[in-house]
Amino acid sequence: MGEIDYKGSPFIGEKVKLRPLELSDLDRWMQITNNYETKAFASTFLIFSKQQIEEWITSLKEKANKQSNFTFAIETLDNQELIGSISVRFLDWINRHGNLGVIIHDPSKVEKGYGSEAILLLMKFCFGILNLHRLELFVAEYNARAIHVYEKLGFKESARQRQRIYFEGAYYDNFVMDILEDEFREQHEKGASA
């Protein structure tokens, strides 16, 4: 006791880092957001004005102070490029759970392991720093690529919300997936410390 046991920074990986979003990210964000296909996979079908994004970035300060939501920019390490964002939101401190949301806006940066590593970092943050017991996420049934990544990282399907998502005239199911702190430690931290 008394010696600190480092398991590695939850903010810096090998390909990406997580950092708070700043208002200076606004121009870059406007370049990469509002991509119709990317957003459709994240079940967000609306596009946003610069003013809306500015208000959103500003609102993150208050949410972080209230500990209801922590949102981070995902930035590549090789050329310091902002490619998306990741959050733990709907934080419930009594039951100790949160909901993960992630989006890689830049289409040239998908399928390169950036998102996967960002999620792993956020899991480290949630279980190692925030002391959560359970982390859940929602994913549309048609987002097979994301489901594959989530499964690989240890998330399990825990529910299917039938016809929860309406898109272009059709309804799609939404999956709830989750991972418990013991499962995270078993898969990602065993043998990693010391």
Added chain:
Amino acid sequence: MGEITFKGNPFVGETVRLRPYEQSDVEHIMEHWNTYNSRRFLGPFTPHSSLQEEDFIKSQSKWANEKKAFGFAITEKHTGEFLGGTGCHEIDWINRSTTVGIAIHNPENHEKGYGSDALRCMLKFCFNILNLNRVELGVYDFNSRAIHVYEKVGFKHIGRKRDDIFFEGSYYDHMLMDILRDEFLEMSQGK
């Protein structure tokens, strides 16, 4: 799995009942709490106006909504008589730690076990409902009656802030005590 296990209502003890404060409690608070004799054990030593006490009760609802603090009136289990207050504040949700406070206002109600009972209710609330890991409290070193109760309920001494309290020309130490979740659960099992 799937069956709920009740371990006892934290709001009902053997002799007391905890309920949210209401504005109608102000008159009782003014009667016995706002006396120099009572306040010298908890501070601040300056009496509050009823307007300040009204604000205190309003802020309780606000803090409960924000999950920053939970304060309850302590009432006599059968008669409903207002006895005092207890609460947990400075809740730290990441480290799962909080600080509790308790007071039985009317000296005539002291030494009757109300305080210990209410404090045990509060600990049940903190550990079984709020899912906290640690509960701390501070007590002035001249408040030996309270220290005895805290020890009996299971709090351990962890240190003292020296000369932290200035009262009537002298400095007194502020004792710190705490109890951990596992210690509380072990004690409750034996009961």
